[in-house]
Amino acid sequence: MIRPASHRVMTVLRPVLTCAGLVALWGALARWGHVPPYMLPAPDAVARALWSGRAQLEPAAVTTLEETLLGLGIGIGAGSMLAIGMALWAPLRRWVMPMVLLSQAVPVFALAPLLVLWFGFGMASKVVMAVLVIFFPVTSALGDGLRQTEAGWMDLARTMGATRWRVLVHIRLPAAMPAFATGVRMATAIAPIGAVVGEWVGASSGLGFLMQTANTRFQTDLMFAALAVLAAMTVLLWWGVDRLLARALYWRPAHADID
Amino acid sequence: MTPPPGIRLEGVGLDFGNAPLFRGLDLLLAAGHMTVLLGASGVGKTSLLRMIGGLAAPDYGRIIANDDLPLAGRVAWMGQQDLLLPWASVIDNVTLGARLRGERPDLARARHLLGCVGLADQAGVLPAALSGGMRQRAALARVLYEDRPVVLMDEPFSALDSVTRARMQDLAGRMLAERTVVLITHDPLEACRLADTMLLMAGNPATLAHLDVPGGTAPRPVDAPAVLSAQASLLRRMMQ
Numbered sequence: 001m002i003r004p005a006s007h008r009v010m011t012v013l014r015p016v017l018t019c020a021g022l023v024a025l026w027g028a029l030a031r032w033g034h035v036p037p038y039m040l041p042a043p044d045a046v047a048r049a050l051w052s053g054r055a056q057l058e059p060a061a062v063t064t065l066e067e068t069l070l071g072l073g074i075g076i077g078a079g080s081m082l083a084i085g086m087a088l089w090a091p092l093r094r095w096v097m098p099m100v101l102l103s104q105a106v107p108v109f110a111l112a113p114l115l116v117l118w119f120g121f122g123m124a125s126k127v128v129m130a131v132l133v134i135f136f137p138v139t140s141a142l143g144d145g146l147r148q149t150e151a152g153w154m155d156l157a158r159t160m161g162a163t164r165w166r167v168l169v170h171i172r173l174p175a176a177m178p179a180f181a182t183g184v185r186m187a188t189a190i191a192p193i194g195a196v197v198g199e200w201v202g203a204s205s206g207l208g209f210l211m212q213t214a215n216t217r218f219q220t221d222l223m224f225a226a227l228a229v230l231a232a233m234t235v236l237l238w239w240g241v242d243r244l245l246a247r248a249l250y251w252r253p254a255h256a257d258i259d
Numbered sequence: 260m261t262p263p264p265g266i267r268l269e270g271v272g273l274d275f276g277n278a279p280l281f282r283g284l285d286l287l288l289a290a291g292h293m294t295v296l297l298g299a300s301g302v303g304k305t306s307l308l309r310m311i312g313g314l315a316a317p318d319y320g321r322i323i324a325n326d327d328l329p330l331a332g333r334v335a336w337m338g339q340q341d342l343l344l345p346w347a348s349v350i351d352n353v354t355l356g357a358r359l360r361g362e363r364p365d366l367a368r369a370r371h372l373l374g375c376v377g378l379a380d381q382a383g384v385l386p387a388a389l390s391g392g393m394r395q396r397a398a399l400a401r402v403l404y405e406d407r408p409v410v411l412m413d414e415p416f417s418a419l420d421s422v423t424r425a426r427m428q429d430l431a432g433r434m435l436a437e438r439t440v441v442l443i444t445h446d447p448l449e450a451c452r453l454a455d456t457m458l459l460m461a462g463n464p465a466t467l468a469h470l471d472v473p474g475g476t477a478p479r480p481v482d483a484p485a486v487l488s489a490q491a492s493l494l495r496r497m498m499q
Contacts, residue, residue, distance in 0.1 A: 152342045155314050159336040160405065162359035170358055174346045251346040251385055 041221040046228065049221035056210055056222075061229050063206040067123055067195035068237070071130020075191070076184060078131065079138030086139075087146035087172065088164065104136045108197050116202035126198035126206065133194030134187035141183025145176025178252060181245040188241045192234045261333065263408035263439040264324035265290040266311060272319030272464075273306055280306065281465040282319065288456075290325070293432075293440040293477060295450040297470075297497065298460035304443045305413055307460070311441060312336055312411045335407040339414045341398040343386040349373065350382040353400045365404075372400045376430060392423035396430065403434055410435055412442045416449065425481050428452050432478025447493040451486045452479045459496065470496065 023043050029035060030042035037045065050057065082100070086093035112129060119125035149172045157167045199208025207226045214223040265287055272282035280303040288294045288311075298304050309315040311322055312334050324330050343352045353373060354364035373382050376396040378389075386394055395415060402410055415431070416424045424446070432453050444450055450457055455477060457470040470493065473485040480486065 150342075152338050152340055153344070155309070155312075155338070156336055156342050156355075157359055158314060159312055159334050159411075160356035160359045161332055162356075163361070166359045166361060170355070171344065174344070177346075251387065253387060 038218050038220050041224055045221045046224040049225040053222050053225055057229055060205060060207045060210040061233060064195050065233060067126040068130055068191045070127045071194060072191045075131040075134035076138050079135045080142055083139045083142035086143055100136060100139055108133055112197050112201040121202050121204055126195045129198035130191045130194035134191050137186040138183045142176055142180040145179025146172050149175050177249055181249060188238045260406045261408050263291045264326045267323050267325050270320035271317045274318050279464040284467060286467060290439050291437045292455035293453055294456040295454035296443045296458050296460060297450055302460050302465045304460055308411050308413055308443055333407050334409045334411060335402045335405040337398055337402050337412045337415045339417055341394040343394055343397055345386055348383050349397050352397060353404050356405050369404055372403045376400045392419055395427055399431060408438055410438050410440045414443050429478050447490045451489040453477045
């Protein structure tokens with residue numbers, strides 16, 4: 001569907017205007033709200049910290065991005081395989097699903113120190129953290145999608161003499177892709193949280209580590225700068241994944257309505 | 260295609276909860292004929308069709324082919340919805356059965372069949388680009404690609420407008436000739452145009468009654484006096 005130019009301009013302008021409004025509100029609060037700068041630095045102070053602290057922020061962002069991407073890749077891969085396994089073999093679902101649910105019942109902050117203890121201060125513990133955070137939405141979304149295959153297609157496949165595996169490949173998996181895409185979008189939004197929580201608990205690099213260091217030194221402007229980088233990184237990552245998914249789901253008319 | 264078998268129902272019954280939906284149905288669906296099954300919604304027509312197709316098991320009795328060979332693998336299914344996969348092109352939908360069986364799709368034959376149903380130019384498009392009538396024609400091409408001697412159709416044209424439906428009846432009547440076809444419909448005109456044998460399923464528990472079929476060969480012209488007269492009397496009978 002071809003949209004008018006004004007619609008496309010608004011698609012870009014809407015988030016820009018929202019962000020500008022929020023920054024203006026923040027600036028007003030910092031300037032006239034009688035809040036000390038070590039509690040709420042003004043936007044221009046954060047902008048200066050972004051520039052002056054770029055030598056620290058850039059490698060930290062790269063570390064967090066690497067952890068996030070690795071966590072996303074492994075989490076989506078493992079979550080998908082488990083969802084497919086549970087769809088093909090019901091006993092696996094009955095045995096494993098309670099454990100998957102249990103993993104979500106434990107707060108990630110409680111697990112983080114243990115993971116650092118087990119996997120060390122390096123990247124591995126943060127990747128495992130990100131995997132743990134995104135595993136459930138991916139498994140759950142793809143599992144739901146696989147269970148809700150249109151009954152008529154299953155009947156059709158049976159009369160055609162299909163095997164379970166080929167039904168999975170040609171019908172159930174493609175049909176589950178919209179649900180899977182929802183899970184992946186959710187995972188993309190929350191994966192950086194897993195990585196950053198891991199960095200907070202024990203790390204020598206990354207945005208979470210930088211935030212914690214800045215926090216203990218009362219460098220609130222640098223902390224806000226690191227937060228801004230993390231937010232921008234997450235939004236860009238989500239946007240890229242969303243575009244990829246929209247392209248992969250070319251056959252869904254609904255994807256044209258998602259901006 | 261192997262020769263079409265007749266299908267024998269022997270004491271077939273199905274319960275819905277504790278109540279019988281139908282019991283003791285005995286019937287021979289003649290080989291190479293189109294049997295049209297009419298009846299009110301909820302009487303058990305689709306359940307019976309699913310049993311013939313091997314998609315559900317009867318609670319009582321059995322359904323067998325009269326050539327003593329299994330029915331499994333000899334049945335093609337066409338439902339109320341076209342059941343086209345929205346992510347696959349029209350030709351990929353037509354050849355779906357081959358891919359599901361791990362066979363190499365015969366694209367030349369699929370194109371020929373698409374030409375027969377008037378969709379030669381739409382082979383590469385997605386189903387979303389087709390009208391309702393075109394989608395059902397693609398579904399018919401998928402049935403023809405399967406080349407099965409038995410075809411089961413559950414109200415396949417019910418969602419179409421009158422003109423498109425009449426055209427689809429002509430097409431299906433011609434293309435499915437000499438196969439053993441069971442067609443469920445609520446449309447008396449459709450039944451009178453296409454049936455070699457007409458059955459009314461009614462009652463609680465339901466039974467099957469043979470109805471008179473107009474003369475001439477199916478698909479009968481939509482304006483044939485015999486068809487119009489039979490349609491009127493059939494409608495009267497269904498309203499009782």
